[in-house]
Amino acid sequence: MSYFDRMNAVHIDILKEIGNIGAGHAATALSKLLNKKIEMTIPDVRIISFDEMMDIVGGADHVVAAVFLRIEGDAPGNMFFVLSLPQAERFIQQMTGDAQFKLTSECSELSLSALQELGNILAGSYLSSLSDFTKLNLYPSVPELSIDMIGAILSYGLIEVSRVGDCVIVIDTAIHEEQQPDDRVNGHFFLLLDPDSFNIIFRALGVESNE
């Protein structure tokens, strides 16, 4: 029996709560950083195929700005903060005060490092709240920024999970800036835990892992 089959409603609720707490802290950090109201969706926990996961953010060849960090420690996994290009541009504009900023192949190192730092702060606050909640030791790797096709980026988060099957458990929380003309979702936090990490987290929270 695969680990997907062992998930029951309680487990899914716990994962939603993890997404809620983590992304909640990250959204608060973002809101303070930009002095703006940031809204967040209810976390979505889905067990889906790799291709379906790419479709959440517009298909595998859709170009995005993403900060990726590997979680090490008691419950290893991968965390992605994915922004649409217009949203990444808006965040950079707000942080650097350069209202004309556009993401091009020759845009300044400073603006890219600002975006990387933004990802660093947000992913760090997501992770530290998760660590506080579970009392587990979780360490982020140095985050890396990539502006490229989403399939090429997210597949790094699938390497571990692909060793046990063709599905992935995605903990997805979407955020968007208030008062944007298009009310579409503009940012995603994806938490992709390594397969063995689920039971470690459930046990840390005192829930039977159904094994």
Added chain:
Amino acid sequence: MSEVAHVVKIGIADMNVVKAPNLIRTCGLGSCVGVVVYDLGREIAGMAHVMLPDSSLSKVDEVNVAKYADTAVGALIQRVIRAGGRTNFLKAKLAGGAQMFQFRSASTDIMRIGPRNVEAVHEQLRRFNVPIVAEDVGGNSGRTIEFNPKTGMLLIRTVNQGVREI
């Protein structure tokens, strides 16, 4: 090309075979490798989107053959032959195997998965005596690739370097 019927898309850890005038495409290759095996004379081509170098990495018994280089290449060759390809006329092209992230700190081998995938695909093609006509591998960019079995050309699209054919 108005005669093109349609483009067959393959997903991650997936494979398929097409005949001209159809095209075959896979999107968003990062560390994954897209390998094409084709018989130009018969206008038949198969493509696999390989994720990992070796099926010994699998922790389950039931293995998706398209996922691992060591199982995918052989299975792909079989499917091309079953569709009418001739063993001695098969050629290969491949793309992908990028290193999207550096992660100097990470202890794991995971971050070198792109080059390892490329090596494993090379090894399998050698094993089946399928010559590699062209390849575009490595680097740090994602790729979307599309193969035309009629012309034998592989179209490669990247975000920063545009489109090129090999």
